[in-house]
Amino acid sequence: MSEVRLLVGSKKGAFILRSDSSRKDWSVEGPHFAGMEVHHLQGSPVEPDRIYAAQWTDWHGQLVQRSDDGGRSWEPVGNEFSYAGETGTHQWYDGTPHPWEFKRIWHLRPSYEDADTVYAGVEDAALFRSGDGGKTWMELDGLRNHSTGQDWAPGAGGMCLHTILLDPGNPARIVVAISAAGAFRSDDGGRSWSVATGGLSSNYMPDPTAPIGHCVHKLSMHPSRPDTLFMQKHWDVCRSDDAGRNWTEVSGNLPSDFGFAIASHAHEAETVYVVPIKSDAEHFPPEGKLRVYRSRTGGGEWEALTEGLPQENCFVDVMRDAMAVDSLDECGVYFGTTGGQVYASPDEGESWRAIVEHLPRVHSVEVQTIP
Amino acid sequence: MTEVRVALPAHLRTLARTGSEVRLEVVRTPTIAAVLDELESCYPVLRGTIRDHGSAHRRAYIRLFGAGRDLSHESPESLLPAAVRSGAEPLRVVGAIAGG
Numbered sequence: 001m002s003e004v005r006l007l008v009g010s011k012k013g014a015f016i017l018r019s020d021s022s023r024k025d026w027s028v029e030g031p032h033f034a035g036m037e038v039h040h041l042q043g044s045p046v047e048p049d050r051i052y053a054a055q056w057t058d059w060h061g062q063l064v065q066r067s068d069d070g071g072r073s074w075e076p077v078g079n080e081f082s083y084a085g086e087t088g089t090h091q092w093y094d095g096t097p098h099p100w101e102f103k104r105i106w107h108l109r110p111s112y113e114d115a116d117t118v119y120a121g122v123e124d125a126a127l128f129r130s131g132d133g134g135k136t137w138m139e140l141d142g143l144r145n146h147s148t149g150q151d152w153a154p155g156a157g158g159m160c161l162h163t164i165l166l167d168p169g170n171p172a173r174i175v176v177a178i179s180a181a182g183a184f185r186s187d188d189g190g191r192s193w194s195v196a197t198g199g200l201s202s203n204y205m206p207d208p209t210a211p212i213g214h215c216v217h218k219l220s221m222h223p224s225r226p227d228t229l230f231m232q233k234h235w236d237v238c239r240s241d242d243a244g245r246n247w248t249e250v251s252g253n254l255p256s257d258f259g260f261a262i263a264s265h266a267h268e269a270e271t272v273y274v275v276p277i278k279s280d281a282e283h284f285p286p287e288g289k290l291r292v293y294r295s296r297t298g299g300g301e302w303e304a305l306t307e308g309l310p311q312e313n314c315f316v317d318v319m320r321d322a323m324a325v326d327s328l329d330e331c332g333v334y335f336g337t338t339g340g341q342v343y344a345s346p347d348e349g350e351s352w353r354a355i356v357e358h359l360p361r362v363h364s365v366e367v368q369t370i371p
Numbered sequence: 372m373t374e375v376r377v378a379l380p381a382h383l384r385t386l387a388r389t390g391s392e393v394r395l396e397v398v399r400t401p402t403i404a405a406v407l408d409e410l411e412s413c414y415p416v417l418r419g420t421i422r423d424h425g426s427a428h429r430r431a432y433i434r435l436f437g438a439g440r441d442l443s444h445e446s447p448e449s450l451l452p453a454a455v456r457s458g459a460e461p462l463r464v465v466g467a468i469a470g471g
Contacts, residue, residue, distance in 0.1 A: 035382065059432045059466040060382055060420035076386060076416045080424040 002371055004326050005070065006344075007051065008336055008356075009038035009364035014053055016071040017356060023332055023346040026355045032074060033065065040321055041071075042108045043368045045168075047115040052134055054105035054120070062104050064120075066134050070370075077134035081105075081122060084141040090124065091153035100124045100144065107321065109164035113171055121161030125152060125178040127190060140190035143176065148195065148212045152181035155215050155234075162320055163219045167226040175229065175244060180215035183231070185244050196244025200233065217260045218320040222269035230272045230299065232262040232320075237274055239299050250299020255286045261323035265348070266331040270298040273325075273333055273349060275318040284315040292333070294349050308352035309343065316341070321364035328369060336362025373401045375451065376461035377410055383421070383464065387414040392461055401456050403435065404447035421464055432467040 006017040006026075013031025032038075036055040044050040049070040055063040062081065065074040081102045089097035107121040116133040126144045128137040143149075143161075152159060160179055167173035174186045175196060183196040201208045202215065215234035222228060231238040231247065237257050238247040251257035256276040265271035274293050278286045285291060290309045293302040316339035326332040333345045340359035345352045378392045387393070395413060399405040404427070411418045418424065421433050427447070429435065435442040438452035438460050454460040 057382060057466075058469060059380070059430065060386075061423075061430060063386070063420070079419045082425060 002328060002369060004328070004332065005043070005048075005368040005370060006324075006334055006342065007041040007043065007053075007071070007364075007366040007368065008342060008359065008362060009040050009053070009321075010336075010340070010360040010362050011037055012360035014038040014041055014055075014071075015356070015359060017342065019355075021328055023326075023328075023344060026344075028356050029071070031360075032071070033063075036063070038363065039104065039106050040108050040364045040366075042110055042118075042366050044110040044115040044118075045112050046110070048368050048370050050110070050115045050133075052108045052110060052118050054108055056104045062102075064105070064134050078130070078136050081120070081128055081137050082139070083126060083144065084139040085145075088145070089150060090159065091151060093154065097150070100126070102126075103158065106160045106162040107164055109166060111171070112166055112168045119164050119166075119174075121164050121176060123158045123160035124154075125159045125161040125181060127161055127164070127174075127176060129190065140186075142186070142191045143184060143193050146184065146193050146195075148181070151212050152178065153213070155180035163216070165219055165221045165229070167221075168223045169226065173226060173243070175219060175221070177216040177219050177231075179217065180213060180234075182212055182214040183216050183219065183244050196240075197247070198245050199240075199247040200236075200238065201249075202234065202236075204234070218262045220262045220264040220272065222264045225269040228269060228298075230262055230264060232259050232274055234258070234280060237262070237299060250295070252295070252300040252302055254293055254302050255291075255304075259318070260320040261318045261335060263323045263325055263333065266325045266327040267329075268296065268331075271296045271348075272299065273323065274302075275323065275335060277317060283317045288312055288314050290314040290316065290337075292335070292345075292349055292352070305345070305349040305352070307350065308345075319363055321366075322362050324365050324367040326367045326369045332367070334365050334367055336365045338362065373397045373456055374458050375401055375406050375409075375455060376458055377406065378461040378463045380464060380466045382466070383417055386416050386420065389414070394458075401451050402448050403442060403445060403451060403462075406451065406462055407447075432469065434465040434467060436463040436465055437461070 002021040008015040015030035033055045041053040051067040092098035103123045109119045111117040120128040163177035165175040184193040185196040205213045292305040316337035323335040438454040
């Protein structure tokens with residue numbers, strides 16, 4: 001029988017939740033790395049028992065650990081992230097040039113080809129790659145050295161590369177998103193990059209349609225249709241059908257098009273999920289009702305999914321990496337909250353249940369479906 | 372050769388899989404840098420957790436105490452206090468008090 005494994009990163013450690021394919025009963029293991037902030041964990045599509053985890057504390061900086069037994073035991077691997085060549089500068093909050101400084105990992109993405117190859121998105125925004133299971137890391141500096149790099153600027157949460165999308169059918173294609181620089185695409189394995197923000201409009205920018213400066217919160221992609229991307233932006237939900245060259249807004253009837261998380265259905269390329277958040281000033285669900293919205297039409301038309309979710313007095317947030325899907329026949333959808341709940345729906349979002357509560361603030365939720 | 376005791380904070384004990392203190396045999400003149408070099412040599416997993424990779428600067432939220440003194444702002448090439456050099460007291464690696 002299949003196992004579904006949730007990898008939960010939180011403010012004070014990591015948790016692993018396991019269930020069989022019925023997704024009714026869940027075990028909770030953890031906290032792993034107790035007391036450390038775990039921004040993200042992600043398993044290898046090639047060897048699911050290989051999991052990478054990024055831990056961070058103010059005291060000791062960045063650590064990376066690796067498991068080869070599905071998260072039951074962990075070994076520290078390399079934590080040296082040195083920018084390649086001349087570091088250069090980006091824009092600081094006051095508009096002055098500021099040197100790139102490594103602060104932490106936001107996102108890990110193991111490759112579809114090789115369990116030892118894994119990408120890391122970091123703050124200050126850059127993309128690193130390891131080809132030896134995380135022991136050593138090398139920057140793919142074509143991104144940071146993009147002609148616009150000197151103009152990138154941090155948002156309030158820092159200048160982080162938080163999304164890495166790989167195309168399972170084309171290892172040369174990588175799409176990344178950076179707050180608050182925008183989105184970029186490479187078609188040569190990360191050596192060169194093009195801006196992937198055509199058609200976006202952001203009113204918080206002096207020129208709302210400038211190529212750089214959009215605060216992209218998260219991207220999702222259905223593996224069967226890698227040119228179609230969905231985006232939750234700092235205001236606006238958008239889609240692109242040409243790998244990010246051009247975007248159109250598909251917020252439609254959402255109660256708010258602000259939010260952080262976005263996820264694509266495992267089997268239906270036109271089905272996508274978001275969790276609307278009231279506004280950039282009030283990071284909680286509109287009307288205190290926690291609602292996942294699903295579109296089966298690739299955006300534009302959205303339906304509220306509320307069964308089992310709190311519909312009053314709910315003021316949690318759902319972070320950008322905190323929603324994911326499994327790949328069982330009836331697609332399961334999962335998300336974690338800043339209030340420490342992890343909600344699961346085994347029926348494509350029709351009904352929900354908190355499978356664990358009272359965890360620390362949840363930063364990330366990833367799902368592994370083990371045959 | 373000098374045997375120096377180093378007391379580690381909780382996360383580093385877990386990471387290095389040690390008790391609260393480790394004992395190091397320091398061949399070089401027992402300066403702050405020499406002891407931290409030896410610590411990282413014996414426990415490579417601690418590289419980058421007390422001092423930055425590359426610059427070897429003390430991380431901002433780490434303090435170094437010994438023999439009742441704050442050694443955090445001393446030159447890395449400073450000799451450790453006599454009580455630490457003799458092994459009577461440990462060099463204490465301390466995480467700054469933090470909330471949240």
